[in-house]
Amino acid sequence: MGGYPAVTSIFDAATSVLRASDASEKARAGREVHDSWAAGDIDMNPGTSSLPERPGRPESPVLVPPAHVPKRKVGTPEGRIALLHALTHIELNAIDLAFDMIARFGPGVPDDIRHEFITDWLTVGDDECRHFLMLSDHLQALGSSYGALPAHDGLWEAALKTTDDVMARLAIAPLVLEARGLDVTPQMIDSLRHAGDATSAQILSVIYEDEISHVAIGARWLKELCSRAGFDPRERFQDYVRERFPGGLKSPFNHEAREMAGLERNFYLNLTE
Numbered sequence: 001m002g003g004y005p006a007v008t009s010i011f012d013a014a015t016s017v018l019r020a021s022d023a024s025e026k027a028r029a030g031r032e033v034h035d036s037w038a039a040g041d042i043d044m045n046p047g048t049s050s051l052p053e054r055p056g057r058p059e060s061p062v063l064v065p066p067a068h069v070p071k072r073k074v075g076t077p078e079g080r081i082a083l084l085h086a087l088t089h090i091e092l093n094a095i096d097l098a099f100d101m102i103a104r105f106g107p108g109v110p111d112d113i114r115h116e117f118i119t120d121w122l123t124v125g126d127d128e129c130r131h132f133l134m135l136s137d138h139l140q141a142l143g144s145s146y147g148a149l150p151a152h153d154g155l156w157e158a159a160l161k162t163t164d165d166v167m168a169r170l171a172i173a174p175l176v177l178e179a180r181g182l183d184v185t186p187q188m189i190d191s192l193r194h195a196g197d198a199t200s201a202q203i204l205s206v207i208y209e210d211e212i213s214h215v216a217i218g219a220r221w222l223k224e225l226c227s228r229a230g231f232d233p234r235e236r237f238q239d240y241v242r243e244r245f246p247g248g249l250k251s252p253f254n255h256e257a258r259e260m261a262g263l264e265r266n267f268y269l270n271l272t273e
């Protein structure tokens with residue numbers, strides 16, 4: 001595998017994805033780690049690298065408060081570019097979240113299920129890399145590019161509140177933030193179609209389908225790790241959300257997609273703001 005020794009540690013490989021600062025390079029490196037793991041070229045030795053304080057990021061986009069990010073009105077070409085840019089930025093964060101799940105929390109997962117945990121989050125990570133590349137290519141086809149507009153850091157700030165506990169990370173990243181994506185994406189797809197932008201709508205449809213499986217992987221691992229620790233997963237989820245996502249959840253919910261992912265209504269219905 002290019003850039004790595006013949007047999008490398010998955011924790012070193014995941015950390016190198018986190019450290020990559022060029023966005024496209026990060027996405028390509030993530031896909032390469034996924035493929036090398038699948039080919040058996042990477043093992044679970046502890047490795048030698050330490051986690052970066054923050055993941056590597058390109059110099060642009062500049063990060064600004066959410067209110068300063070351009071409006072995403074899908075009725076105009078500029079508004080659609082603003083929407084696609086915001087989504088591309090989310091996917092870049094999602095790449096880092098998936099590889100952070102492996103590098104930060106993988107070593108602490110019980111021995112007998114660690115391999116499976118890593119495989120699941122590499123599947124997610126590979127999807128996020130693909131999503132990022134699809135969207136950034138599309139932005140270029142529209143005459144823009146990732147980094148051309150400012151973006152905000154809300155996603156990573158939410159992640160930073162859960163660096164101490166894998167179950168908290170599972171509750172907040174896949175089961176609050178990605179699940180929120182399931183709630184809002186169908187409406188975006190409709191609006192894009194309505195505005196005559198079938199290509200963007202199609203890209204979002206592919207992403208939407210994949211994201212259901214990411215929420216499913218999050219739900220499965222929260223339930224598994226809770227049951228091993230003797231916790232009720234629903235109670236634990238609710239405690240984490242109240243503690244670490246104090247704004248509460250936004251309705252309306254996409255109950256159907258959430259249920260397909262194994263995130264039952266009784267997990268989230270009483271957590272609305």
Ligand SMILES: [Fe+2]
Pocket residue numbers: 091094127128131207211
């Ligand atoms: Fe994604």
Ligand SMILES: [Fe+2]
Pocket residue numbers: 094124128178210211214
């Ligand atoms: Fe995702």
